[in-house]
Amino acid sequence: MGKTRVARTGNEAMAEAIRQINPDVVAAYPITPATEVMQIFATYVADGLVDTELVPTESEHSAMSAAIGAQVAGARTMTATSSQGLALMYEMLYIAAGLRLPLIMAEVNRALSAPINIHCDHGDTMGGRDAGWIQIFSENSQEAYDNLIQAVRIAEHSDVLLPIMVTTDGFIISHAMEDIDIYSDGEVRDFIGTYKPLQPALDYKKPITVGSIDFVDYYFEHRRALAQAMSNAKNAILEVGREFGSKFGQEYGFYEAYKLDDAEVAMVCLGSTAGTGKDAVDNLRKRGIKAGLLKVRVFRPFPAEELAARLKDVPQICVLDRSDALAATGGPLYAELLAAMFEDRADHTVINRIYGLGGRDIKVGEIEELLSSQVSAAAGGKSIDRIGYLGVRE
Amino acid sequence: MGELIEIRWHGRGGQGAKTAALLLADAALGEGKHIQAFPEYGPERMGAPVQAFNRISEEPIRLHCQVTNPSIVVVLDPTLVGSVNVVAGLPEDGIILINTAETPAAVRERLSIKGLKVFTVDASGIAKEKIGRDVPNTPMMGALIKVTNLLDFTKMLEDNKKKLTKKFRNKPEVIAGNLEAIETAYREVKSE
Secondary structure (H helix, E strand, O other), X not given: OOEEEEEEOHHHHHHHHHHHHOOOEEEEOOOOOOHHHHHHHHHXXXXXXXXXXXXXXXXXXXXXXXXXXXXXXXXXXXXXXXXXXXXXXXXXXXXXXXXOOOOEEEEEEOOOOOOOOOOOOOHHHHOOOOOOOEEEEOOOHHHHHHHHHHHHHHHHOOXXXXXXXXXXXXXXXXXXXXXEEEEOHHHHHXXXXXXXXXXXXXXXXXXXXXXXXXXXXXXXXXXXXHHHHHHHHHHHHHHHHHHHHHHHOOOOOOEEEEOOOOOOEEEEEOOOHHHHHHHHHHHHHHOOOOEEEEEEOEEEOOOHHHHHHHHOOOOEEEEOOOOOOOOOOOOHHHHHHHHHHHHHHOOOOOOXXXXXXXXXXXXXXXXXXXXXXXXXXHOOOOOOOOEEEEOOOO | OOOOEEEEEEEEOOOOHHHHHHHHHHXXXXXXXXXXXXXXXXXXXXXXXXXXXXXXXXXXXXXXXXXXXXXXXXXXXXXXXXXXXXXXXXXXOOEEEEEOOOOHHHHHHHHOOOOOEEEEEOHHHHHHHHOOOOOOHHHHHHHHHHHHOOOOHHHHHHHHHHHHHHHOOOOHHHHHHHHHHHHHHHHHOEOO
């Protein structure tokens, strides 16, 4: 296994990963601080180092549209963006996921306007959190590089087939040079393998319809299948992370725990702050405070059970959110983690049913049956799932 | 050096403060150290005051915050001194290296600097003579190594030679000029 230690910024590291992945198509539009990823990659295209068809578009909406078209046709496709660019892709993000396209995006976290700002927060990525994209955060340039390589395998996993975004923190990582280990082209290409599209639209012997209408008759079932794919992504992420570890040395999971075992207080965060947090934890321990840290690597799918289990014995938990959900009740990581931890600790039983997607009717009898089954379960009768679906054909 | 070393570079947009930080980081990496190099991003205008930063350590570097208490400051443009607080955050025994023809004692008196170790070198003069342009960043690296012993000078010179050879394949005079400028600044940097 050949590793080379080099100095790379986050953007350079991501461009390097894209070069090694050698996608069939890349469609993109420049935006600070992600611009360099494509600027550097474009030189690889010009120098003939990759076989990629690079499609420079006139907007991010068009970039995502072109990427979707290419992936539907059967091409392994990538893009890169940031902030307003991701926001402009918003409409198409849902379509990429709904069509079950394993698109791969390098996302450089940057604050959204207004006021205009080019620096880092996670508000842009959080805007895509309900779109059906897998979301992986990176602490540093090394993780940006490693995560992007793994992203190919996770997205294209036969149990998954979902688009994926790998994020880094704008400027803090994207424009900061760090020492990282780069693997050989051959090893990376062996690891990611060849893309075998399930139903390429360009296979004229097997014509298919893509993007058809789907009313109350089947919409809910398709969305249910999409949700299942996101749930399946959990196993795929662990499987790929383990294999990556055995091949390249660093194993990846849903989170990284730092000095958490005996911690009396732990911070929880996403992205580059985890590195700074580890130094803070060490300083606190020198002062006699048993601090720890949990870095959430995977935000979608949200590893609720695993995070709750890992933090079970930590009495004081501090969640740092680099985005504001403007929910008038704290940030998105806080809300989701709190919900995950509430299950084991609350005096109340709160269950969840997802219903009515795409206009599916909900009837009075269904509500009665659900609530009565919950009451019966509470009285020691047949147990029911905490989270589930109502009115979908499984 | 077992500890984390933090450096702040002051320059003006276009003067090569960021490049100097990147070159130094690359050279430190060549000696097996862990590195960071990053500029401060703001309005990027030619001539506007800019800063760039380095972290160098024997251990992996995890910090991703700004450098606010560097132990070393390098000033590429002497006209910044007085308008920008170049000594901000430096500890009592910190090092400040300034590109100027003045002596350290004269700079100390003019700025009423207390404490600190003050060094000066006429990097612009050296650059104009050896490279033909006022590009003080590479000679400043030579002077920096002399006053800090951050890296092995011979290895740093070799490393720079390799990189410059790659970048300026068709301009051998630029390579020789830069290397001479680094060596001259290394020799001529003045202490108190």
